[in-house]
Amino acid sequence: MARDVGRGQRGVYHTVKRHQTFWRICKTYGVDMNEVARINGIKDKTKIEVGQRIFIPGVRRVLKVDIYVEDVTAGEKATAVRYEKGRFIWPAEGQVTATFSANATAEKRRHDGIDISALAGTTVRAADSGKVVYSDNKMRGYGNLIIIEHQDHFFTIYAHNEENLVKEEVLVKRGDAIARIGKTGSATGPHLHFEIRKGSNPLDPMRFLP
Incomplete structure (x- = not known):
């Protein structure tokens, strides 16, 4: 009022x-x-x-x-990014069914990360050590979502989880179990939507994974 x-x-x-x-x-x-x-x-x-x-x-x-990923990861802009294979580990075992696309085209929509399809309940692991800055389900379309902040203002994002296993403010180590794959939010089947960001800028995860 x-x-x-x-x-x-x-x-x-x-x-x-x-x-x-x-x-x-x-x-x-x-x-x-x-x-x-x-x-x-x-x-x-x-x-x-x-x-x-x-x-x-x-x-x-x-x-x-509403809350958006950019609100959680806001900060410095990714002006010069060093792409390094193995900088992050694979967050889950499965098949990559959708790749990164920075710009939308007539044939393909913009996609800020990769999708890894796997059986529901498959373990999701932290791609690197860091601090959980978001663990909730209040962002439209993402379902159960986890965001971890790493060194050098990198963030990793894990969406559509069946269950989040870690809470905000918790410190996790590289490879720790943090969630289980599901199909919450706008997902039509069980998979992990995985992003890597420098500040609010999405980057191609395949250029960082081993």
Whole structure:
């Protein structure tokens, strides 16, 4: 419900939830980032806290702000990437049924990772040591999803899991069991959708796997 604040300005308060970014919040409400930052006294738009209440002017109701992979992996851009075979290990045993495609064409849609088909319940393993920064199912289409942050601002992404075996903030080692293959989200059959990103930029996993 909209309310008046300050000098009669109407709007709503949005309470920041985990993994929401200031940019995504403002985009969802269709408001100017700089104006919202000014009203709320926010000097650094990259640093907002879970539970923080942000006044959104000129809107009538609180909206649901979706979370995207880019919101979790946001950071430095991949300007110069060193591709190194064996930098990551295979996250699951199975058959690659879809490859990486950076750009959509008339024949093929954009695909930010690879798909590895296997029997439901097959073990998914951490492709390298790192910290689990996301383990949930709140991103549209991904189903049960895990994101791990590694050294040098690399991220690996494991989607459509039948079950996530690790929680956020947990440190995992290369090869640790982290999930089981499933068909949650938009998957039509059991498989692992696997991505490697440098910051928010998706990269071809085949150039890093042994």
